[in-house]
Amino acid sequence: METREEEVLIGVIHRLIQGTGHIAVGANSPIPAAAAFLAQALAPPGPIVSLQQSPENNLWTDGGRELFDCASQGRIDVFFFSGAQIGGQGDINLVAIGDYKSPKARFPGSYGSAHLYFMVPRIILFRTEHSRRTLVETVDFVSAPGVSAPGVYRRGGPVALVTPLCHFAFDKAKGRFRLETVHPGHTVEEVLDNTGFAFDRPEAAPVTPALGADAMNLLRGTVAEKIARIYPKFGSDVWGLQERSMA
Amino acid sequence: MARICDLDEAIAGIEDGALLAIPADYAGNAMTATRALIRRGVKELRLLTVPTSTLQAELLIGAGCVAALETSAVGFGELGSAPRFTAAVKAGTLPIKDATCPAIHAALRAGEMGNPFGPIRGLIGSDVLANRPDWRVIQNPFPPHDPIVVVPAIRPDVALFHAAMADRAGNVWIGRRRDLFHIAHASMRSIVTVERIVEDNLLQDETLAPATLPSFYLDRIAVAPRGAWPLKFGSEYEEDTQHILAYIRQAATEEGFRRYLDEHVFGLVAA
Numbered sequence: 001m002e003t004r005e006e007e008v009l010i011g012v013i014h015r016l017i018q019g020t021g022h023i024a025v026g027a028n029s030p031i032p033a034a035a036a037f038l039a040q041a042l043a044p045p046g047p048i049v050s051l052q053q054s055p056e057n058n059l060w061t062d063g064g065r066e067l068f069d070c071a072s073q074g075r076i077d078v079f080f081f082s083g084a085q086i087g088g089q090g091d092i093n094l095v096a097i098g099d100y101k102s103p104k105a106r107f108p109g110s111y112g113s114a115h116l117y118f119m120v121p122r123i124i125l126f127r128t129e130h131s132r133r134t135l136v137e138t139v140d141f142v143s144a145p146g147v148s149a150p151g152v153y154r155r156g157g158p159v160a161l162v163t164p165l166c167h168f169a170f171d172k173a174k175g176r177f178r179l180e181t182v183h184p185g186h187t188v189e190e191v192l193d194n195t196g197f198a199f200d201r202p203e204a205a206p207v208t209p210a211l212g213a214d215a216m217n218l219l220r221g222t223v224a225e226k227i228a229r230i231y232p233k234f235g236s237d238v239w240g241l242q243e244r245s246m247a
Numbered sequence: 248m249a250r251i252c253d254l255d256e257a258i259a260g261i262e263d264g265a266l267l268a269i270p271a272d273y274a275g276n277a278m279t280a281t282r283a284l285i286r287r288g289v290k291e292l293r294l295l296t297v298p299t300s301t302l303q304a305e306l307l308i309g310a311g312c313v314a315a316l317e318t319s320a321v322g323f324g325e326l327g328s329a330p331r332f333t334a335a336v337k338a339g340t341l342p343i344k345d346a347t348c349p350a351i352h353a354a355l356r357a358g359e360m361g362n363p364f365g366p367i368r369g370l371i372g373s374d375v376l377a378n379r380p381d382w383r384v385i386q387n388p389f390p391p392h393d394p395i396v397v398v399p400a401i402r403p404d405v406a407l408f409h410a411a412m413a414d415r416a417g418n419v420w421i422g423r424r425r426d427l428f429h430i431a432h433a434s435m436r437s438i439v440t441v442e443r444i445v446e447d448n449l450l451q452d453e454t455l456a457p458a459t460l461p462s463f464y465l466d467r468i469a470v471a472p473r474g475a476w477p478l479k480f481g482s483e484y485e486e487d488t489q490h491i492l493a494y495i496r497q498a499a500t501e502e503g504f505r506r507y508l509d510e511h512v513f514g515l516v517a518a
Contacts, residue, residue: 027299028324053324063425064271064357072368077409094484095345100378106336108322108329113298114376115369137350143347145372152371153393166467201444232488232492233325238366 001220004246006238007166008142008183009126010034010209010219013080013163016124021076022048024067025122030227031126032080032236037223042215047077052112071119074155079120081128082111085139089175090146092117092125093139100141110143117144121156125170130142130163132196147175166191167172167208168199176200181208197228202246249417249465251444257469258283260329260438261405264291264314268403268434270357272301274426274476277440279471282512285310295403296321297430298348302478302491305329306512308341317344319351326491330498335389347375350382350398357400358433370396373442404464406434409474411481413441417462418449422481431464440471442483 013035017023023036034053041083051059052067060066066103084107087133094113098104110123117123127134147152161168161177165186168177179201182188188205211219220239227236235241261267270276274297281303295303298319305311305321309331321332335341350367357365370376371384371394384394408427413419418515420465421427431437437460440514448457473480477487477494497503509515 027320028322029323053271055273061423061425062431063427064274065349065352065426065429068352072349093375100374102339103337106333108332109299109318109320109345110347110373110375112319112348114373115349116366118369142374144375145370148372151393153368153395214466231325246328 003216004238006128007161007211007216007219008208009128009164010038011215012167012181012208013124013126014038014211014215015209016160016162017047018077018124018140020047020122021210022050022070023078024050024052024071024076025080026052027120029082029126030231032124033221033230034227036218038215041218041223051230055231062163066235068101068115068119071116074173075119077150078122078124079116080124081117081124081144082137083134083143083221085134085136086127086161087139087146088127088137088177088199090170090177091142092146093141094143095141097140098137105122114146118148118154119156123156125158125161127161127163129150130191130194131166132194136195136196137198146170147172165194166205171200172202179205181206183208184210248296248337249413249439249462249468249486251413251415251417251468251470252415254280254283254440254469254471255287256406257438258287259481260436261407263289264293265404266293268295268406268430269300269303270297270408270424270426270430271299272303272478274424275409275421275474275480276303276475277407277438277471278478279474280407280409280438280440281306282467285312285508290314292305293317294338295401295422296353297426298346298351299301299330302494303400305332305498308332308358309361309498310336310470310508310512313341315342315344317351318467319346323491324494325496328487329371331504335499339357344381345375345378350396351401352429354398354401355429355433356403357398359429362400364397365401366395366397368395371460383469403430403434404436406430406437407439407441408437409471410460410478411483412443412449413439413468414447416448416450417470419460420449420455420458421460421477422458424481428460433459436466438466439468440474441468442470442474447468473515483514
């Protein structure tokens, strides 16, 4: 079986969450959830993994607000966001394309991003479409800003952006992305052609390391089964697993 | 104190124009009651999702029951977007206050405490804040005197949610779905549907009592077996994913949505 694009993203995110204690995962985030479960499966018991939308997969007993309370106190180490648009300064847009009052496209909403983006030390961005329409110089609506003015309380923010083409790191001091690695089968030129924002890059960007054989087996075995129970569509699309009423 | 009544009498407590609070889909949605509300033709609701919603807000919006919406997100996650919500916002027919989850929790928490407002970190520099003239940035009165957002308390007129069981005294067991505590505490009154009525008083069992909402917060309770369908309900039943996917496809058009209502809400078509 060839490595799927989603599996490459899971592999990169898995590397980025090494050594973290409490990983929280929000709505509609099967790729980060798979990376987090893989970290648990590879070195049990591994990190605490809390899925906000799934009481069976979190340890919270004080309702939806407990995630945000924990984050504000510094009890959450990693969180993940995607975005309809991701801007060159690390801003994310989960709301609208075009004018906010009469949008060309409308998305569900900001969820907890406007708070968690400030509070969680390591925010990892993931986007399954790498294009000039998704990775833009300036977003149309700022759900959460990548950087803040001096004096604004901020304990966290974006540290990386992972796409089907590459892995960018985010330089907080410069407010800019830097190309870290390019995934196998892709090139820096392709990244340049398909990215709408300017970014820093080394002379030669290394190739993204692949997941090891043991990790890949675990991912396609127990981790995939667990993911398919929570995200039936993803489990079906990526691994052909049929669960529940998706069958 | 709460009274146990039939479903139509229970939802009669939700008046046109009410500020109605509903929980997120992991907490227990009164979907049978929501369909009954649509059949009754409830109008001009000001809907507050705590803090997000899926099918419940989507159906109320599509059916024309909602005059204004405050939410942090309405959508079906990996299954897709909420077509009637999206269409209404794009058309400009649904005034929306875009929030972020913990700001809604902070506003309700202030309501629970009887405080006028609550502080919430983050938000500064976002367009969420820029589009909320009802929110303020104040200076933290304590060191380091940094700017912080404050949101006004919310006391919803009425909360509507679904829980596992009520006793004859009108106490309702909510288990770990603690959002229901917060919503009920903040709201002026709550209307609840339950899977079943139990004979023993829930507050007299030390194990159950801490997860039991006392009767005095509640107004009316109705029994609605599988009352959260087609959404997941705790460990009792799973989401009917096939139904939701079919809904998303059908509600892509206004006509398709009307057919869905005819079949699944008004019962005009044999299922």
